[in-house]
Amino acid sequence: MSNYAESRLLSLVVPFYNESEGLEAFFARVVPILEAIPRLPFEIVCVNDGSTDDTLARLVEVSRRDARVRVIDLTRNFGKEAALTAGIDEAMGDAVVPIDADLQDPPELIPTLVGHWRQGAEVVLAQRASRTTDSFLKRVTAAAYYRVHNKLSDLKIPENVGDFRLMDRAVVNALKQLPERHRFMKGLFAWVGFSTVIVRYERAPRSAGKSKFSGWRLWNLALEGITSFSSLPLRSWTYLGTFIAMLAFCYGMFIFGRTMILGVDVPGYASVLSLLLFFGGLQLVGLGVVGEYIGRIYDEAKGRPIYLVKRRYQERRPQVRATGNARVISLVAGKRS
Ligand code: UDP
Numbered sequence: 001m002s003n004y005a006e007s008r009l010l011s012l013v014v015p016f017y018n019e020s021e022g023l024e025a026f027f028a029r030v031v032p033i034l035e036a037i038p039r040l041p042f043e044i045v046c047v048n049d050g051s052t053d054d055t056l057a058r059l060v061e062v063s064r065r066d067a068r069v070r071v072i073d074l075t076r077n078f079g080k081e082a083a084l085t086a087g088i089d090e091a092m093g094d095a096v097v098p099i100d101a102d103l104q105d106p107p108e109l110i111p112t113l114v115g116h117w118r119q120g121a122e123v124v125l126a127q128r129a130s131r132t133t134d135s136f137l138k139r140v141t142a143a144a145y146y147r148v149h150n151k152l153s154d155l156k157i158p159e160n161v162g163d164f165r166l167m168d169r170a171v172v173n174a175l176k177q178l179p180e181r182h183r184f185m186k187g188l189f190a191w192v193g194f195s196t197v198i199v200r201y202e203r204a205p206r207s208a209g210k211s212k213f214s215g216w217r218l219w220n221l222a223l224e225g226i227t228s229f230s231s232l233p234l235r236s237w238t239y240l241g242t243f244i245a246m247l248a249f250c251y252g253m254f255i256f257g258r259t260m261i262l263g264v265d266v267p268g269y270a271s272v273l274s275l276l277l278f279f280g281g282l283q284l285v286g287l288g289v290v291g292e293y294i295g296r297i298y299d300e301a302k303g304r305p306i307y308l309v310k311r312r313y314q315e316r317r318p319q320v321r322a323t324g325n326a327r328v329i330s331l332v333a334g335k336r337s
């Protein structure tokens with residue numbers, strides 16, 4: 001390839017939330033792999049998502065030793081999706097790879113992702129070949145989730161694909177144009193499109209520490225995904241309502257006819273009460289679904305930023321040779337505008 005290809009930069013974006021235990025192991029494994037990729041300087045953008053342990057201190061320590069490591073410290077825990085957004089916003093690379101800090105996404109795959117990118121792919125997805133490292137419950141719920149999501153939504157998200165992927169600068173810029181506060185990253189990644197290549201891999205168990213995604217958090221993530229990309233749950237109430245009204249009308253006609261022929265019939269307390277409760281419950285569910293959407297509209301309308309940065313450590317830019325191309329980052333060490 002041309003000179004231009006040689007002066008490109010790779011950004012690794014890593015969200016850290018209480019990952020102190022596995023932190024050293026992460027850098028020890030990732031850095032040599034990145035160094036071994038020929039003709040591609042790199043930076044590692046670490047986002048500290050309001051960790052309560054000594055993750056930040058350790059990250060700053062690493063960034064002191066290694067100028068290619070930058071640390072973005074958020075003011076509090078904003079959640080993985082926000083942390084990832086922060087990292088992607090800060091990344092300066094021509095290719096950006098989000099990766100988990102717990103080494104569940106094998107960094108050994110990065111050279112392969114880069115290889116496909118160099119051959120012209122704009123997005124290289126890493127797809128889990130199997131979910132054997134997950135619990136049975138997580139496997140079943142994940143499969144069900146993808147099925148439901150892809151049925152309800154026009155936007156199909158590829159199954160068993162996490163945030164681990166490579167994105168070209170063009171894709172990252174497209175992603176930055178999506179202003180929503182409710183960030184279901186998998187969906188947003190899929191929404192922007194671009195030419196995509198899929199690479200399969202085996203996902204490792206967590207290197208240290210434990211998962212931050214409890215069942216409840218995953219449920220909320222699932223709700224986020226569906227409400228962000230489908231309005232079918234809202235619209236379905238129209239159809240359900242119409243259907244029930246039609247049934248009620250038919251039943252009404254039946255009662256009317258029967259009364260005309262057989263006269264008034266008093267019993268029916270149980271059926272009236274159970275129908276009343278059933279429809280009362282149904283209305284509350286409908287209201288709840290509408291509420292889910294209104295709550296999200298409210299959040300979006302407030303227009304608060306997705307995350308807040310407390311401080312950036314290591315402002316020096318990675319050493320990338322300047323060429324005539326405007327996309328290439330200059331040598332300057334200094335403040336971000
Ligand atoms: N993470 C984060 N903020 C959070 C929760 C998680 O930045 O509020 C990071 C975490 O440090 C890790 C990645 O997101 O680098 C994935 O988290 P985890 O391994 O807990 O998720 P799982 O692999 O169980 O889906």
Ligand code: MG
Nearest residue numbers: 100102104206
């Ligand atoms: Mg993990």
